[in-house]
Amino acid sequence: MDLRFTEEDLRFRSRARSWLKDNIPKTARPAHGAEAAQFDRDWQRKLYEHGWAGLIWPREFGGLGLSEVQQVIWYEECARAGAPHYINTTYVALMHAGPTIIACGTARQKADHLQRILTGESLWCQGFSEPNAGSDLASLKTSAVVDGDDLVVNGSKTWTTDGQHADFQELLIRTTPGSERHKGLTWVICDMSSPGITVHPIKTMLGDEHVNTTFYDDVRIPLTNVVGDLGGGWKTAMSTLAFERGTGFIGDQLALYERVNQAIRLAGKTRLEDGTLAIHDSNIAGRLALIKADTMAIRAMTLAQISEIQQSGNPGPKGSIMKLMVTGTSKSLSHLVAEILGWEFMEFNGDRTDHPWTYEYLWSWVYTIAGGTSEIQREIIADQLLELPRAR
Amino acid sequence: MFLALDPDEQAISDAAADFLVNEFPLERLHKVPRDISKLEAFAELGWLGLAAPESAGGSGLTIVEEMLFFIQNGRVAGPLEILIQVLAIAAAQSAPAVSESLICGKAGVALLVEQAADRIRLIGNADARYALAVSPRCASLFELNLANCQSVMCLDSSVAMYTGDGTMIRPVLEQAGGAVWQQAQIDVSAMQLGLAERALEMIVGYAKQRQTFGRAIGAYQAVRHPCADMAVRVETARSQLFYAATAFKEGHEDAVMQTDGARLLADRAAKLNTDTNIQLHGGIGVTDEHSAHLLLKRANLLGRLFGTSRQHMASLLDVAGMPREA
Numbered sequence: 147m148d149l150r151f152t153e154e155d156l157r158f159r160s161r162a163r164s165w166l167k168d169n170i171p172k173t174a175r176p177a178h179g180a181e182a183a184q185f186d187r188d189w190q191r192k193l194y195e196h197g198w199a200g201l202i203w204p205r206e207f208g209g210l211g212l213s214e215v216q217q218v219i220w221y222e223e224c225a226r227a228g229a230p231h232y233i234n235t236t237y238v239a240l241m242h243a244g245p246t247i248i249a250c251g252t253a254r255q256k257a258d259h260l261q262r263i264l265t266g267e268s269l270w271c272q273g274f275s276e277p278n279a280g281s282d283l284a285s286l287k288t289s290a291v292v293d294g295d296d297l298v299v300n301g302s303k304t305w306t307t308d309g310q311h312a313d314f315q316e317l318l319i320r321t322t323p324g325s326e327r328h329k330g331l332t333w334v335i336c337d338m339s340s341p342g343i344t345v346h347p348i349k350t351m352l353g354d355e356h357v358n359t360t361f362y363d364d365v366r367i368p369l370t371n372v373v374g375d376l377g378g379g380w381k382t383a384m385s386t387l388a389f390e391r392g393t394g395f396i397g398d399q400l401a402l403y404e405r406v407n408q409a410i411r412l413a414g415k416t417r418l419e420d421g422t423l424a425i426h427d428s429n430i431a432g433r434l435a436l437i438k439a440d441t442m443a444i445r446a447m448t449l450a451q452i453s454e455i456q457q458s459g460n461p462g463p464k465g466s467i468m469k470l471m472v473t474g475t476s477k478s479l480s481h482l483v484a485e486i487l488g489w490e491f492m493e494f495n496g497d498r499t500d501h502p503w504t505y506e507y508l509w510s511w512v513y514t515i516a517g518g519t520s521e522i523q524r525e526i527i528a529d530q531l532l533e534l535p536r537a538r
Numbered sequence: 539m540f541l542a543l544d545p546d547e548q549a550i551s552d553a554a555a556d557f558l559v560n561e562f563p564l565e566r567l568h569k570v571p572r573d574i575s576k577l578e579a580f581a582e583l584g585w586l587g588l589a590a591p592e593s594a595g596g597s598g599l600t601i602v603e604e605m606l607f608f609i610q611n612g613r614v615a616g617p618l619e620i621l622i623q624v625l626a627i628a629a630a631q632s633a634p635a636v637s638e639s640l641i642c643g644k645a646g647v648a649l650l651v652e653q654a655a656d657r658i659r660l661i662g663n664a665d666a667r668y669a670l671a672v673s674p675r676c677a678s679l680f681e682l683n684l685a686n687c688q689s690v691m692c693l694d695s696s697v698a699m700y701t702g703d704g705t706m707i708r709p710v711l712e713q714a715g716g717a718v719w720q721q722a723q724i725d726v727s728a729m730q731l732g733l734a735e736r737a738l739e740m741i742v743g744y745a746k747q748r749q750t751f752g753r754a755i756g757a758y759q760a761v762r763h764p765c766a767d768m769a770v771r772v773e774t775a776r777s778q779l780f781y782a783a784t785a786f787k788e789g790h791e792d793a794v795m796q797t798d799g800a801r802l803l804a805d806r807a808a809k810l811n812t813d814t815n816i817q818l819h820g821g822i823g824v825t826d827e828h829s830a831h832l833l834l835k836r837a838n839l840l841g842r843l844f845g846t847s848r849q850h851m852a853s854l855l856d857v858a859g860m861p862r863e864a
């Protein structure tokens with residue numbers, strides 16, 4: 147084992163650090179709406195133009211072909227510099243759709259989409275979950291029939307994050323009539339401007355409208371938009387989720403470290419209602435220290451994970467351990483800060499920039515529910531890592 | 539940058555596992571509750587001087603290999619005297635005569651775990667020549683006279699414990715600095731991790747076999763989810779320990795904070811995993827004939843060695859830009 151970065155890695159780090167210092171947007175990201183999406187596109191465009199887009203994407207698809215270690219360095223520097231949060235309206239395009247098209251797409255799909263994803267020109271959303279299919283994704287019912295060269299889609303999807311801004315959607319539907327569970331599904335590229343699509347916002351407890359229900363009424367999608375095989379959508383969908391569970395949250399993993407240190411500094415200057423400095427409260431100090439230790443371990447686990455990818459080519463089921471740790475630790479942190487901040491915590495206008503801790507607190511449940519709930523992550527660990535008898 | 543075992547490291551870990559599982563299986567403690575001292579045999583096999591320099595009769599390996607050995611030691615609740623001896627060897631580095639007698643296993647060492655004005659407490663080797671004390675500031679060796687001491691039963695009955703007064707010990711040497719303390723944190727964390735791993739394996743094995751209401755208990759989420767949490771604690775503690783040992787070996791600026799973090803997470807994993815292991819076994823889990831309590835008791839002992847959790851937390855909260863109160 148060794149923790150030494152190569153000369154090349156160190157040069158990369160200093161190049162990233164100085165570029166970020168000079169180029170981070172001077173204005174904060176707007177809290178909501180089309181302006182927020184435009185802000186994200188502009189930032190992605192800038193990253194692209196200055197050679198920071200598609201860090202680990204292969205060069206042949208417009209990426210930089212960098213190592214996983216350099217990707218870690220990039221996200222560490224972004225967190226340190228306070229760069230725009232990478233989980234934004236470009237996330238599904240860059241972290242799901244792009245990698246899925248690289249792995250399973252046709253030459254034409256690659257040519258049509260990859261470049262536009264890297265430049266921030268096209269935003270994507272994910273249409274997997276339905277009102278009656280979340281944890282049990284394979285029970286989904288939105289379906290399509292083949293008509294000539296098209297699929298004709300009817301049904302609805304829900305929780306579609308940023309569906310109102312997206313140009314395209316990764317849509318998972320049932321295409322074999324009468325099929326059940328994982329069989330007969332298809333992963334298809336859906337143009338969000340197609341006739342027959344309506345997007346209805348859902349207001350969340352954060353006060354914003356970033357998720358939606360999407361309705362499909364005889365929506366025609368060309369068969370050339372199928373990624374992977376017609377009827378083989380489960381396989382394509384699993385590769386989408388593998389990217390997310392593999393390194394899709396790497397930026398959050400590393401940013402957590404900065405947030406913990408911010409919380410420690412906050413505890414060092416905030417007085418509790420009885421006048422005690424928060425950091426001198428043994429209960430608070432003890433919890434903060436353990437959260438910090440967990441955060442250090444998350445960074446170590448990230449490095450261990452990329453070392454294992456180097457060795458064996460895939461991260462294995464440990465991605466579920468990572469998701470539990472990152473979301474659980476993040477939740478403990480924001481809930482602890484809620485105690486430290488006292489009444490100040492109650493001030494909230496819905497803007498992440500103005501009230502980051504209250505926002506993080508509310509977001510903590512999204513974190514432990516979206517992308518597979520914590521309970522489902524434990525199921526995956528029990529099934530795949532511990533090989534216990536199945537509950538289902 | 540590579541944070542997984544390379545082939546050489548894997549070979550050391552396998553050799554350690556092979557030796558310990560054959561010579562000191564956990565189940566031995568049901569037949570012979572206390573291991574007889576085998577220092578000279580350990581010395582011959584090279585386990586005492588793993589990380590000691592070759593010039594001092596050691597193998598010249600590093601804290602990383604030592605850590606890998608102690609993970610395996612933890613898995614079988616192995617002989618504690620190896621830990622104490624290894625740390626004493628590190629403490630005696632500047633005194634070749636003493637260090638030599640330790641590294642070849644001729645002189646044994648007990649560990650001072652309490653040192654108050656009127657009372658001292660030791661654990662380990664009954665006929666030890668030396669006693670070792672380790673603090674964040676220094677490591678000290680004393681000559682030990684057990685004549686006036688009292689033997690007391692220990693919760694972890696595989697370990698001998700003695701109490702007595704200050705007349706039992708006479709200073710021999712002192713090494714200034716926190717190096718031995720840090721090494722102790724890594725070694726203890728490794729043993730705690732080993733216990734946590736073993737507890738997980740024990741319950742996962744049982745959960746596949748034991749049937750209630752017509753199905754294996756491992757199919758119940760009230761059983762399998764706590765098992766998943768045990769696995770999360772093991773992975774977390776392992777990643778941090780590997781990082782910390784490597785940072786210590788490479789002399790990183792933040793090595794103290796990293797080892798303290800490793801210690802906190804390893805203690806947590808051992809404490810909670812050995813507890814959950816008993817609970818999920820049901821009645822058989824509280825019996826003497828079962829091995830679950832051996833893990834719990836050893837974790838209890840290790841958790842008390844070399845500082846309190848409060849001490850281990852301090853470095854983690856020492857963040858740059860932190861305002862201080864006078």
Ligand SMILES: Cc1cc2nc3c(=O)[nH]c(=O)nc-3n(C[C@H](O)[C@H](O)[C@H](O)COP(=O)(O)OP(=O)(O)OC[C@H]3O[C@@H](n4cnc5c(N)ncnc54)[C@H](O)[C@@H]3O)c2cc1C
Pocket residue numbers: 271272273274275277278279280281282304305306307357512515516517518519520521522525538759
């Ligand atoms: C803010 C937000 C954004 C999202 N964005 C998207 C998106 O862009 N695209 C998309 O496709 N989806 C998205 N999702 C959907 C998300 O993936 C699902 O909400 C999630 O998988 C849970 O499904 P569910 O809501 O149907 O809950 P359910 O599956 O109904 O679960 C209800 C409860 O039962 C538990 N449970 C269910 N099954 C089991 C089991 N077998 N064992 C133990 N416990 C179980 C769950 O853990 C949960 O606590 C988003 C969700 C949220 C909240």
